[in-house]
Structure formats: C-alpha cells, structure tokens
C-alpha cells in the first residue's frame with residue numbers, strides 16, 4: 001500500500017500533465033538497438049519531439065560504470081546509437097541529442113549533490129542491491145553506487161520536469177526526487193523535482209522465445225539487412241508441439257506469432273486460425289513474418305543508410321550546445337545556493 005502510494009506520487013501532477021513538459025531520457029551506448037527498442041521507447045521519443053521539449057542523452061559515463069575495463073567500443077557505439085535514434089524518427093531539429101560527457105556540468109553537479117546524499121540512500125536502491133547479488137559484488141565500485149545520483153544529475157541539469165520510466169525504474173526516480181527535496185530544503189528552492197510518465201511497453205519476444213535482449217544474442221536489429229532478418233526469423237523457435245506441417249499449433253506461446261502481432265496487423269486473425277487448425281506450416285508462417293518485418297523496417301533502414309557519421313558529429317555538437325546553455329545556468333544556481 002505504501003509502495004503504491006509512493007508510485008502514485010512519483011507519477012503525479014505537473015510532470016505528466018502540464019501543457020509544456022520538458023522531457024529527459026537517455027540510453028547507454030552499449031551496442032546496436034533492436035526492434036524491441038524501435039517499437040517501444042523510440043516510438044515514444046519520436047512523438048515527444050512533436051509535442052514536448054525533449055532532451056535525449058547518450059549516456060557514455062553510465063556505460064563506463066559497467067564497461068570500464070573495455071571502453072574501446074564506447075565511441076563507436078555512440079555513433080551507432082544515434083544513427084538508430086535518427087532512423088527511428090527522433091528529430092534533432094525538435095530536440096537536443098547529446099553525449100553525457102560533452103556536458104561537463106553534469107559531472108560537476110554530481111560532485112556537489114554527492115555532498116548531501118547519505119550512502120544508505122544509494123545502497124537501498126533496489127537495482128544496486130540486485131546487481132550486487134547477481135554479480136557477486138563484481139561491479140561494487142564507487143561509480144556504480146553513484147549511478148542513480150548521476151541519473152538525477154542528467155535530469156536536474158536541464159531542469160526536466162518529466163521522465164519516461166518503466167515500473168522497475170520508479171525507485172530510481174523516487175531516490176532522485178528525495179535528493180532534490182533535500183537540496184531545496186537545505187539551500188532554498190533551486191532544483192526542479194521531476195515526475196515520471198509511465199512508459200510500459202510489452203516485452204518483445206526474441207528469436208529464442210525469451211525477452212529480446214542483446215545479452216541473450218536473440219535480437220533482430222534495426223540495422224540488420226533483409227537477408228540477416230530472414231535468417232534470424234528462420235531460426236526462431238516455435239510451438240514445440242507443432243512438429244509436422246499439419247499439426248495444430250498454439251500461437252499464444254509462439255514468438256513468431258507475437259512478432260506477427262507487432263507488424264502484421266490485419267493478417268493476425270487469419271494466422272491464428274490457420275496455425276490452430278494446422279493448415280499453416282511454420283516455414284510459411286516465418287517466411288511471411290520475415291517479409292512483413294523487412295517491409296516495415298525498410299523506411300527506417302533506408303533512413304539509417306542515408307546518414308553518415310559526420311552528420312552525427314554535427315548533431316551531437318549542436319545538442320551539447322543547446323544543453324549547455326541551460327546546464328551552465330543550473331550549475332551556477334546550485335553553486336550560488338551552496339555558497340561556493
């Protein structure tokens with residue numbers, strides 16, 4: 001009950017409902033994006049560009065919290081990530097797209113706010129506890145412990161009032177809001193308390209039937225070509241009880257069917273019926289899916305292929321300039337409030 005109330009508070013009023021929202025979101029540059037991102041977060045981001053003031057950050061410092069031993073891929077991944085964003089319709093003319101480390105005010109704000117954050121607040125953020133349990137303390141670094149504070153600084157530096165969050169990230173946001181309240185209580189109203197706008201997307205099934213996730217090696221990537229997509233779709237698992245072509249299948253447990261639901265709208269009832277009756281074989285079902293996926297991804301892929309790294313550099317330089325115009329002021333206000 002207490003948890004429910006807290007979630008409602010985090011998601012409440014001005015942030016999610018005000019006419020003019022300032023939205024901040026980001027992703028870590030850890031590799032190519034897949035269709036789960038495209039049909040989930042990126043679709044929403046493209047929409048934010050039309051309706052809100054939007055800031056999209058490539059969180060390269062966050063990537064270092066877990067990839068500090070292998071940083072050589074990060075720069076390359078930054079470019080790949082931005083190409084995926086642009087291809088998906090994120091509009092750099094109607095948003096700010098920037099790299100976290102190009103805005104040094106974020107790190108400086110983190111140092112200042114770290115002075116007022118009790119270590120216990122960071123230790124109790126559930127994702128920290130989970131990671132430590134899962135990884136046996138392998139990444140129990142100072143930087144990793146401070147991850148949620150850096151996230152708050154990403155948001156606070158641009159004075160964003162709205163943050164798209166999944167249910168599992170509400171505790172991060174609540175931590176950030178507590179830090180803002182503590183700061184404003186100690187030094188006077190200076191920082192904006194961000195609210196969440198819930199962005200729950202259904203998980204997209206990967207080729208092996210588990211949730212599509214880079215670390216499982218089961219993704220269909222935005223940047224894949226048609227043949228790679230066909231190959232991946234052909235390799236997908238299906239209903240294990242449908243062994244011969246005429247065996248009746250169970251679409252509700254088949255990842256191929258769940259991807260049909262994403263991209264093959266009007267044909268879905270027909271596929272469901274003919275899978276169940278055994279009239280549709282998995283080979284044909286997969287061929288149709290590969291065709292539909294490639295058709296719906298074609299404009300995105302063509303847009304991606306028409307862009308080059310030089311454009312990305314320009315976009316990122318422009319984005320950093322837009323953000324720093326706000327960030328310098330926020331930092332100055334924080335320093336004034338803290339009398340340094």
Ligand code: SF4
Nearest residue numbers: 249254256275282285
């Ligand atoms: S016919 Fe299609 S939906 Fe049915 S089990 Fe085979 S691949 Fe899955």
